[in-house]
Amino acid sequence: MTRRQLHLNAFLMNTGHHEASWRLPESDPYAHVDLAHYVRLARIAERGTFDSLFLADGPQLWNNLAQRPAGALEPITLLTALATATEHIGLIATASTSYNSPYNLARKFATLDHLSGGRAGWNIVTTAGAEAARNFGLDAEPAHAERYARAAEFLDVALKLWDSWEDDAIVADKAAGVWGDDAKIHPPRHRGRYFSVEGALNVPRTPQGYPLLVQAGSSEDGKRFAARYAEAVFTAQQTIEDARAFYADLKSRTVAAGRDAGHIKVLPGIVPVIGSTEAEALENERLLEDHIVHAHGVDRLERLLQLDPGTLELDGPLPADLPPESAVEGAKSRYTLVVELARRDRLTVRQLIGRLGGGRGHLTFAGTPEQVADTIELWFDSGAADGFNIMPAVLPLGLEAFVDHVVPILRARGLLRTEYGGAPRTLRERYGLPRPANQHVNAPALV
Ligand SMILES: Cc1cc2nc3c(=O)[nH]c(=O)nc-3n(C[C@H](O)[C@H](O)[C@H](O)COP(=O)(O)O)c2cc1C
Numbered sequence: 001m002t003r004r005q006l007h008l009n010a011f012l013m014n015t016g017h018h019e020a021s022w023r024l025p026e027s028d029p030y031a032h033v034d035l036a037h038y039v040r041l042a043r044i045a046e047r048g049t050f051d052s053l054f055l056a057d058g059p060q061l062w063n064n065l066a067q068r069p070a071g072a073l074e075p076i077t078l079l080t081a082l083a084t085a086t087e088h089i090g091l092i093a094t095a096s097t098s099y100n101s102p103y104n105l106a107r108k109f110a111t112l113d114h115l116s117g118g119r120a121g122w123n124i125v126t127t128a129g130a131e132a133a134r135n136f137g138l139d140a141e142p143a144h145a146e147r148y149a150r151a152a153e154f155l156d157v158a159l160k161l162w163d164s165w166e167d168d169a170i171v172a173d174k175a176a177g178v179w180g181d182d183a184k185i186h187p188p189r190h191r192g193r194y195f196s197v198e199g200a201l202n203v204p205r206t207p208q209g210y211p212l213l214v215q216a217g218s219s220e221d222g223k224r225f226a227a228r229y230a231e232a233v234f235t236a237q238q239t240i241e242d243a244r245a246f247y248a249d250l251k252s253r254t255v256a257a258g259r260d261a262g263h264i265k266v267l268p269g270i271v272p273v274i275g276s277t278e279a280e281a282l283e284n285e286r287l288l289e290d291h292i293v294h295a296h297g298v299d300r301l302e303r304l305l306q307l308d309p310g311t312l313e314l315d316g317p318l319p320a321d322l323p324p325e326s327a328v329e330g331a332k333s334r335y336t337l338v339v340e341l342a343r344r345d346r347l348t349v350r351q352l353i354g355r356l357g358g359g360r361g362h363l364t365f366a367g368t369p370e371q372v373a374d375t376i377e378l379w380f381d382s383g384a385a386d387g388f389n390i391m392p393a394v395l396p397l398g399l400e401a402f403v404d405h406v407v408p409i410l411r412a413r414g415l416l417r418t419e420y421g422g423a424p425r426t427l428r429e430r431y432g433l434p435r436p437a438n439q440h441v442n443a444p445a446l447v
Pocket of ligand 1: 056057
C-alpha cells in the first residue's frame with residue numbers, strides 16, 4: 001500500500017534564511033539579484049522532486065542595508081524566468097492584496113500560469129507595517145481587520161476575473177471564420193466596498209483555471225480567510241503540540257466553510273541545519289549564531305513588538321507588560337509566537353535573537369539527515385502537517401544538503417516520490433488537489 005505523500009515546498013531567500021548567512025565565506029552577497037543563483041536553486045529543488053518553490057515579498061524595502069542583503073527582484077517576473085529553466089516544479093509568488101489592484105494582479109498570475117504550463121501559485125498576503133502603506137499614499141497601515149476584509153473582496157474579484165473566460169471560449173473554427181464564443185465570456189460587473197471591476201480579464205482561462213491559492217497568516221482573521229479560500233497554508237509553529245492544534249483547527253474551519261478537509265494542505269516551516277553527526281550540525285548552527293550582529297536583532301525585535309528604540313536590554317528578559325495580540329495591528333500571529341517562545345523558554349533578548357536568527361520564528365532543527373527526516377515524519381504522521389516549507393539556513397548549501405541527504409531517506413520511507421514521472425503536471429495536481437470548476441459552468445470541471 002502506498003503511504004500518504006509528503007508535500008515539500010522550497011522557501012527561497014537570497015543567501016538563506018539565517019540572517020548571518022550572507023557573511024559565510026561561500027555566500028555571494030549579490031546573489032539576491034542574480035538570476036543564475038535562482039536557476040541553480042530551482043534545479044536543486046527539482047532534483048529533490050519538490051512540489052513547489054516559493055518567494056516571499058513586500059512592497060517596501062525590508063531591513064536596514066547594514067543588516068543583510070536587502071531589496072529583491074519582483075517575484076512574478078523572477079518566477080517567469082524560472083518557468084523557462086524548469087519543467088516540473090510549482091512556482092509560488094507572494095503578492096499583497098492591500099497594495100495591488102485585482103485586475104492587474106489577476107492578469108499577471110494568469111500569464112504566469114500559461115507560461116509555466118499550469119505551475120503558478122499565489123501566496124496571498126495582506127502586508128503588515130506602515131512602511132508599505134506609506135508607499136501607496138496612506139499615512140498609516142490600514143487596521144488588521146480592514147486589510148483582511150479587503151483581501152476577501154480582492155479574492156472574490158480575482159476569482160470572477162479568472163472565471164470570466166469559460167474553458168471552451170476559444171473555438172478556433174478557421175473554416176467558419178469564428179475564433180471564439182462571446183457567450184462564454186462573463187464580465188464580473190463587480191461593484192463592491194473596495195473595488196469596481198467591469199470587464200472580463202484580457203487573458204484566456206489558464207491551464208489550472210487559476211493559480212494555486214496559498215495563505216500565510218495565522219491570526220483569527222487569517223485562519224478564517226484561509227478556511228474560505230486557501231488550498232495550501234504556510235505557517236510558523238514552534239512545537240508539535242502547537243502545530244497539531246493549528247492543523248486540527250484549520251481543517252475543522254475548512255469543513256465548517258463547506259469545503260473538504262483534504263483540499264487545504266498545511267505546511268509548517270522548518271529550518272534544517274544539517275551535519276553528518278549531531279555534533280557537527282550543532283557546530284554549524286553555532287557558527288551561524290556567532291555571525292549574528294545583535295544590534296540588528298534588537299532593532300528588528302523592537303519593531304516587531306512595537307517598542308520604542310532602546311527599550312530592550314540584550315541580557316534581560318522581554319518586558320513583562322507587553323500588550324496583548326488584540327492591540328497589535330501588524331503581524332499578529334508572529335507577535336504572539338515570539339512572545340510565547342521567549343516566555344516559555346525563559347530567554348534573554350540575546351538568546352531570543354539567536355533562536356529567531358535562522359527562521360524568524362519558524363522551527364529551527366539542527367541534526368543529522370536521519371534526525372531531520374525523523375522530525376518531518378513524526379509531524380507528518382501525527383496530525384501536525386501535510387508537508388513542509390523547507391527553509392534552508394544557507395543557500396545553496398542547505399538546500400543541496402537537504403536534497404542529497406534527507407530526500408533519499410524520505411524516499412526510502414515511501415514518503416516522497418522518487419521522480420516526477422510521466423508528463424508534466426499542474427501545481428494543483430502535485431498537491432493532490434482538484435482543478436477548480438468555473439463558477440459559470442455547471443458541468444463537471446475538466447481534469
Ligand atoms: C512561511 C510564511 C511566509 C510569509 N511570507 C510573507 C511575505 O512574503 N510577505 C508578507 O507580507 N508576509 C508574509 N508572511 C506573513 C503573513 O502573511 C502574515 O502577515 C503574518 O503571518 C501575520 O499574519 P496574521 O496577522 O494573520 O497573524 C509569511 C508568513 C509565513 C508563515
